[in-house]
Amino acid sequence: MPFILILFALPILLLLFIFWIWTLIEILTKEPSEGNDKLVWLILVLFFHFIGSILYCLIRRPERKRLYGK
Numbered sequence: 001m002p003f004i005l006i007l008f009a010l011p012i013l014l015l016l017f018i019f020w021i022w023t024l025i026e027i028l029t030k031e032p033s034e035g036n037d038k039l040v041w042l043i044l045v046l047f048f049h050f051i052g053s054i055l056y057c058l059i060r061r062p063e064r065k066r067l068y069g070k
Helices: 002-030 037-068
Strands: none
Touching: 002 037
């Protein structure tokens, strides 16, 4: 039974980890350096992992694309 649980949980955890890393790279490379937004989002995503990544993608990313076009 534990093997089946690991078999299903491992790919999901791997995808969440990749999503988290992608969010960190997105913040570091595309977030403008003016103001404290970049630092605040970076700290939020580092400390709250997947929840911070989801918040970034739902709140900040659309706003950044609208304002800066990146």
